[in-house]
Amino acid sequence: MQRAHILSTGSFLPDRILSNEDLSQFSAEARKLIAEKTGVHTRRHAAEDQCTSDLAVAAARACLQKIDFQPENLEGIVLSTSSPDRMQPATATRVQHGLGAVNAFAFDINSVCSGSSFGIAVVDSLIRSGAFRTILFIASEMYSKILSPRDFSTYPFFGDGAGAALFQTGNGVPQGVLHSCLGTDGSRSDTICVPGGGTMLPFEKMPGPRSACFRMKGEEVFAFTMDKGPKIIRRLLEEAGVAPGEVKRFICHQANINILYGIADQLGIPRERFFVNLDRYGNTASASVLIALDEAVSRGDLVTGDLAVIAAFGGGLSWGANLIRM
Amino acid sequence: MNETILTTIKSGIVDLFPDVGKIPITAQMRLGDIPDYDSMAAVNLQVFLEERFPLKVSLDMLTEDMTLGELIEYIGRYVKNN
Numbered sequence: 501m502q503r504a505h506i507l508s509t510g511s512f513l514p515d516r517i518l519s520n521e522d523l524s525q526f527s528a529e530a531r532k533l534i535a536e537k538t539g540v541h542t543r544r545h546a547a548e549d550q551c552t553s554d555l556a557v558a559a560a561r562a563c564l565q566k567i568d569f570q571p572e573n574l575e576g577i578v579l580s581t582s583s584p585d586r587m588q589p590a591t592a593t594r595v596q597h598g599l600g601a602v603n604a605f606a607f608d609i610n611s612v613c614s615g616s617s618f619g620i621a622v623v624d625s626l627i628r629s630g631a632f633r634t635i636l637f638i639a640s641e642m643y644s645k646i647l648s649p650r651d652f653s654t655y656p657f658f659g660d661g662a663g664a665a666l667f668q669t670g671n672g673v674p675q676g677v678l679h680s681c682l683g684t685d686g687s688r689s690d691t692i693c694v695p696g697g698g699t700m701l702p703f704e705k706m707p708g709p710r711s712a713c714f715r716m717k718g719e720e721v722f723a724f725t726m727d728k729g730p731k732i733i734r735r736l737l738e739e740a741g742v743a744p745g746e747v748k749r750f751i752c753h754q755a756n757i758n759i760l761y762g763i764a765d766q767l768g769i770p771r772e773r774f775f776v777n778l779d780r781y782g783n784t785a786s787a788s789v790l791i792a793l794d795e796a797v798s799r800g801d802l803v804t805g806d807l808a809v810i811a812a813f814g815g816g817l818s819w820g821a822n823l824i825r826m
Numbered sequence: 827m828n829e830t831i832l833t834t835i836k837s838g839i840v841d842l843f844p845d846v847g848k849i850p851i852t853a854q855m856r857l858g859d860i861p862d863y864d865s866m867a868a869v870n871l872q873v874f875l876e877e878r879f880p881l882k883v884s885l886d887m888l889t890e891d892m893t894l895g896e897l898i899e900y901i902g903r904y905v906k907n908n
Contacts, residue, residue, distance in 0.1 A: 525873060526869060526873060527869070527872060527873075527876070527885070529884065529885055530869040530872065530873075530885065533865065533869070537865075537866075650870065650873050650874075651870060652866050652869035652870050652873065653866035653867065653869075653870065695844075707844075708841060710841065710844075711844075717862050718862075718864065718866055719862065719864055720862075
């Protein structure tokens with residue numbers, strides 16, 4: 501069985517740190533609500549002259565340099581982003597050039613915040629097909645540049661960052677992606693979106709600049725994740741024949757601390773098995789899972805042989821989960 | 827003056843809450859009539875009001891039950907006294 505196993509991980513967070521108190525466009529009483537509602541205390545914002553591909557290249561370099569893997573040996577780069585450099589071409593193409601991965605194909609996927617889970621399934625499928633041996637999967641997001649700074653329902657909660665994982669065919673080793681489950685409900689595609697700038701609402705027809713900003717219906721999203729989050733994890737483990745107690749760490753999309761703990765409580769799993777870094781980085785959309793995975797690996801929370809569950813949910817609406825033996 | 831304030835508030839509501847669509851925005855409208863009006867929306871309304879008018883308004887005031895008429899009166903009194 502040619503599983504895709506993880507050779508290395510990496511991440512990159514921009515230097516600029518914004519605390520809740522730095523968000524002076526909101527009143528003091530409003531700023532107090534940020535941590536209370538989501539658990540976010542600080543977030544990172546990219547520099548003015550940085551774009552999504554810059555963060556992706558930095559995360560990719562961190563991943564590859566850890567094991568001295570030369571970029572020219574990469575066969576493919578898959579990039580998850582919902583905040584691309586441009587509408588086209590794929591942001592992954594600039595990443596390929598920036599890395600010097602001259603022999604790699606490169607394309608983007610966009611499943612908003614569940615992009616990492618979808619991306620892991622895609623990369624796993626490419627490797628399992630036998631057609632490719634080594635693919636770099638990156639998730640990079642720069643929501644600070646697609647949010648309205650005066651929108652309290654979004655601006656305080658998101659941050660910028662990128663994560664990367666290098667996948668290679670395992671050739672008989674027990675490690676690798678063991679199983680994936682994905683789902684979509686397109687009837688709710690308006691719940692999380694950037695309405696303008698595409699063919700549905702071209703720029704010249706936008707009523708105002710806010711149409712080009714990310715928006716979401718918060719209460720509906722919360723209810724959706726509390727419904728789908730536990731279900732997708734249960735389904736993943738049942739289909740894989742794995743008991744929850746066998747899983748060392750749950751690496752979930754870092755949207756909201758109340759969602760993470762709510763999912764843990766519904767599943768009857770101790771909260772401390774759910775990795776948390778949203779307090780420091782906010783919601784980094786599809787990058788959150790790979791950033792969290794890299795941190796968990798770097799600090800020894802996940803070592804070779806451990807089982808990890810990845811779970812993510814986001815715009816589409818979409819949801820996904822992956823079971824990985826590290 | 828109240829008509830001017832209502833006009834300003836109307837434009838703000840349409841910009842902040844695009845899903846308000848064809849709901850008539852009148853002095854009788856409750857904030858809770860705005861689709862998806864919640865605590866986050868209240869903060870957005872607070873930011874808008876404090877930028878457009880020389881006033882401070884607390885989130886406690888911007889409840890679902892507050893009508894635009896009550897909001898206009900508050901703004902009118904604040905502007906007159908300050």
